[in-house]
Amino acid sequence: MMAAGAWSRFGRSIKAVAWSFLGIRSKAGLDSDHAQVKPLEVLAVGLVGVFVLIAVLTAVVNWAVAK
Numbered sequence: 001m002m003a004a005g006a007w008s009r010f011g012r013s014i015k016a017v018a019w020s021f022l023g024i025r026s027k028a029g030l031d032s033d034h035a036q037v038k039p040l041e042v043l044a045v046g047l048v049g050v051f052v053l054i055a056v057l058t059a060v061v062n063w064a065v066a067k
Helices: 004-022 027-036 039-066
Strands: none
Touching: 004 027, 004 039
């Protein structure tokens, strides 16, 4: 089981990756992310995010073509 601090850090990783997918982030937020988030966590969350994005886009295209 993950400790409360680990969940908090994981949540920050998700937030950092979500902001990067949108392409908008303040300099202060970026510096805060660099200080608090581990690169391996960001990599893992980013890979999962990419797979989810591809799956959603594929499903939307299949749905649109099927109609």
